[in-house]
Structure formats: structure tokens, C-alpha cells
Amino acid sequence: MKVIVDLCVVPIGVGVSLGPYIAACEKILIKAGLKIKLHAYGTNIEGEWDPVMQAVKECHETLHAMGVPRISSTLRLGTRIDREQTMEDKIRSVEEKMQ
Amino acid sequence: MKVIVDLCVVPIGVGVSLGPYIAACEKILIKAGLKIKLHAYGTNIEGEWDPVMQAVKECHETLHAMGVPRISSTLRLGTRIDREQTMEDKIRSVEEKMQ
Amino acid sequence: MKVIVDLCVVPIGVGVSLGPYIAACEKILIKAGLKIKLHAYGTNIEGEWDPVMQAVKECHETLHAMGVPRISSTLRLGTRIDREQTMEDKIRSVEEKMQ
Amino acid sequence: MKVIVDLCVVPIGVGVSLGPYIAACEKILIKAGLKIKLHAYGTNIEGEWDPVMQAVKECHETLHAMGVPRISSTLRLGTRIDREQTMEDKIRSVEEKMQ
Numbered sequence: 001m002k003v004i005v006d007l008c009v010v011p012i013g014v015g016v017s018l019g020p021y022i023a024a025c026e027k028i029l030i031k032a033g034l035k036i037k038l039h040a041y042g043t044n045i046e047g048e049w050d051p052v053m054q055a056v057k058e059c060h061e062t063l064h065a066m067g068v069p070r071i072s073s074t075l076r077l078g079t080r081i082d083r084e085q086t087m088e089d090k091i092r093s094v095e096e097k098m099q
Numbered sequence: 100m101k102v103i104v105d106l107c108v109v110p111i112g113v114g115v116s117l118g119p120y121i122a123a124c125e126k127i128l129i130k131a132g133l134k135i136k137l138h139a140y141g142t143n144i145e146g147e148w149d150p151v152m153q154a155v156k157e158c159h160e161t162l163h164a165m166g167v168p169r170i171s172s173t174l175r176l177g178t179r180i181d182r183e184q185t186m187e188d189k190i191r192s193v194e195e196k197m198q
Numbered sequence: 199m200k201v202i203v204d205l206c207v208v209p210i211g212v213g214v215s216l217g218p219y220i221a222a223c224e225k226i227l228i229k230a231g232l233k234i235k236l237h238a239y240g241t242n243i244e245g246e247w248d249p250v251m252q253a254v255k256e257c258h259e260t261l262h263a264m265g266v267p268r269i270s271s272t273l274r275l276g277t278r279i280d281r282e283q284t285m286e287d288k289i290r291s292v293e294e295k296m297q
Numbered sequence: 298m299k300v301i302v303d304l305c306v307v308p309i310g311v312g313v314s315l316g317p318y319i320a321a322c323e324k325i326l327i328k329a330g331l332k333i334k335l336h337a338y339g340t341n342i343e344g345e346w347d348p349v350m351q352a353v354k355e356c357h358e359t360l361h362a363m364g365v366p367r368i369s370s371t372l373r374l375g376t377r378i379d380r381e382q383t384m385e386d387k388i389r390s391v392e393e394k395m396q
Contacts, residue, residue: 022394041341136237189238
């Protein structure tokens with residue numbers, strides 16, 4: 001089952017500068033071979049359910065290993081069986097209707 | 100790694116009455132032996148990361164098998180390593196401060 | 199336009215004990231006369247769009263005034279025009295289908 | 298109070314092709330003069346709290362007027378008082394740490 005995820009990881013208890021922790025997550029996602037796209041309030045991820053969710057778990061594990069005591073992440077999880085759809089398809093589908 | 104999750108599953112393409120689909124998810128979560136609490140806009144789930152996320156996957160798989168063509172779920176995922184905390188602890192912690 | 203909201207406020211930069219801040223938000227929501235129900239990962243809110251969203255804004259303003267440098271909240275926002283539906287209706291609709 | 302929002306609007310009860318509805322929301326956000334950036338699972342929005350939230354309300358109102366019976370949106374809402382931060386700042390802050 002393919003999934004398109006939007007992940008936003010919020011480390012708690014390490015002050016207000018979260019960039020290094022988000023960067024660590026991005027590296028995990030890239031190393032997992034997933035298709036990703038960082039935006040200003042999260043990261044789009046495309047892949048098969050199991051490797052995607054395994055990478056999300058590794059983000060939590062790695063941040064805790066870096067000393068983050070508490071994490072609150074939010075995910076949007078989209079699956080569909082009516083047809084294949086990539087992240088680019090989703091954006092194109094909206095942009096076409098805006099013209 | 101223990102996790103407290105808040106899950107909201109939104110079936111798309113099956114009309115506006117989503118109760119039967121949410122009920123199917125609740126049954127999956129209960130059958131998985133997870134501690135859960137339904138609220139008006141989602142379900143709190145407490146357990147170990149892998150069985151919790153496995154149950155979330157089964158919700159998507161089961162709904163698709165029921166004929167739902169598209170699903171968009173949202174999850175909040177909370178983990179912490181500084182101390183143990185249950186769902187009841189979280190509610191009590193807030194309610195004590197309100198008195 | 200009526201709305202049912204699920205709000206989760208995450209104060210950043212004030213350590214890991216967030217209970218006092220969530221309690222401050224609950225008091226704001228109650229004082230606003232909104233129907234609310236605290237759960238383990240957020241608060242259900244029912245009301246008219248404007249007063250609900252005004253109260254969410256006051257949560258952010260009040261927490262910043264309490265010294266919280268950064269806040270990341272998540273909201274689910276449900277509206278419908280096909281029929282009236284309360285928070286209790288939503289829960290009952292699921293529970294009936296589970297029997 | 299400035300806010301950076303990530304908005305994902307999910308129309309319910311109008312089938313599985315949501316592109317036209319998302320496009321209608323994008324036009325509302327643009328017409329409101331807000332800084333926005335569409336991604337594969339939502340839209341980043343930057344602006345002052347009131348006009349941003351007013352535009353989110355107009356998205357719901359407009360979609361209902363287009364015949365959408367039910368909508369479930371999710372928002373991430375980020376505010377901070379320690380310093381100014383744009384959407385580009387947030388992305389740059391992560392990308393710098395990845396090198």
C-alpha cells in the first residue's frame with residue numbers, strides 16, 4: 001500500500017531552535033531512500049507504508065538519542081486504491097484548476 | 100518505545116456518513132489489545148509504537164477492503180523518555196492546574 | 199457557521215511540563231462560553247466559527263504573555279451544512295455502529 | 298501577531314477528485330493577499346493572524362456554497378515572539394544544518 005505522508009516533528013524541551021533536529025529527520029528520510037520534499041511546516045514523503053512509517057519511527061528514536069526528552073509529531077496519511085497518484089500529481093491537479 | 104497517539108481517519112468518496120467506517124477502526128484498535136478512548140474528533144491510543152502503528156495500517160487496509168477508495172488520516176504522535184505518562188496522567192495533569 | 203474543532207496547543211521553549219499552559223487554554227475556552235471536552239491529546243470544542251477561532255487566538259496570545267516564546271498548535275476543523283451535529287452525536291454515531 | 302499556517306482542506310461527500318475544491322481555496326488565499334506556497338499535502342500560509350484565519354473561514358464558506366456538504370480541515374498554527382521568522386527562514390534553517 002502506497003502512502004503520501006506529511007510529517008511535522010516538534011521536539012519539546014530543547015529550546016526554540018529546532019532546525020538541527022528537523023535536519024536530522026530529513027537525513028533519516030533521505031537515507032531510507034524515500035521521496036521527500038521539505039516545506040515550511042513539515043515534509044512531504046512518498047513511498048510504501050512500511051518503510052515510510054519505519055522512517056518516522058527512526059526520527060523519534062534518533063531525536064530521543066540526541067537528547068530530546070519529548071516529541072509531539074503530526075502526520076497526515078493519504079492512501080487511495082482508485083488510482084496511482086504521486087506528490088507531483090497532487091500539486092499539478094490543483095494548479096491546472098487554477099488557470 | 101511507548102507512544103500516545105491521537106488518530107482521526109477520514110474516508111473520502113463514500114458520502115458524508117462516516118460512522119460505520121470509524122466504528123470498523125475502533126474494532127480493529129480494540130482487537131489489537133490497545134488502550135483507546137474515542138472522542139468527538141478522533142481516538143486516543145496508548146501502547147508500544149509497533150502494535151499501535153500496525154493497527155493504524157490495518158484501519159486503512161480494512162477501510163479500503165470495505166470499498167473506501169481514498170483515505171486521509173491525521174495523527175498526533177507523542178513520545179517521551181524523561182518519564183512514563185499515561186493518557187489519564189495527561190488529563191489529570193491539566194485538570195489539577197485548573198483548580 | 200457552526201464548527202467542531204479539535205485543538206492541541208504545544209508550547210515550545212518552556213521545558214517538558216506543559217500542563218499549566220494547557221490549563222490556561224482550557225480556562226480561556228470555558229470563559230468564552232464554549233462547549234469543550236478535554237482528552238489526552240487535545241480538546242474538542244463546539245461553537246460558532248468566530249468565537250471558537252477568537253478563543254484559539256486568545257490561547258496563543260495568553261501563552262505568549264505567560265512567557266512562552268514559541269507555539270505550534272494543531273487543529274482539526276469540521277463544518278457541515280447537510281445537518282446539525284453535536285460532539286455527542288459524533289460519538290454516539292460511532293458507538294451505535296460498534297454494537 | 299504573525300502566524301505561519303499549514304492548511305489542508307478535505308471536502309467530504311463530493312467524491313474522490315478534490316482538485317477543483319483545493320484550487321478554489323488557493324484562489325481565496327491569493328485574493329486575500331496572503332503569502333502562500335502549495336505543497337503535496339496542504340498549503341503554507343504566512344501573514345497576520347486575523348486575515349489568515351478569515352481566509353480559512355472563507356475557504357469553508359466557499360466550498361459549502363459550491364455544494365460540499367461536509368469539510369474536515371487540518372491546520373498547523375505556528376506563532377513566536379522571540380524573533381521574526383518567514384517561511385523561507387524555516388526552510389533555510391533546516392537546509393543549512395543538512396550540509
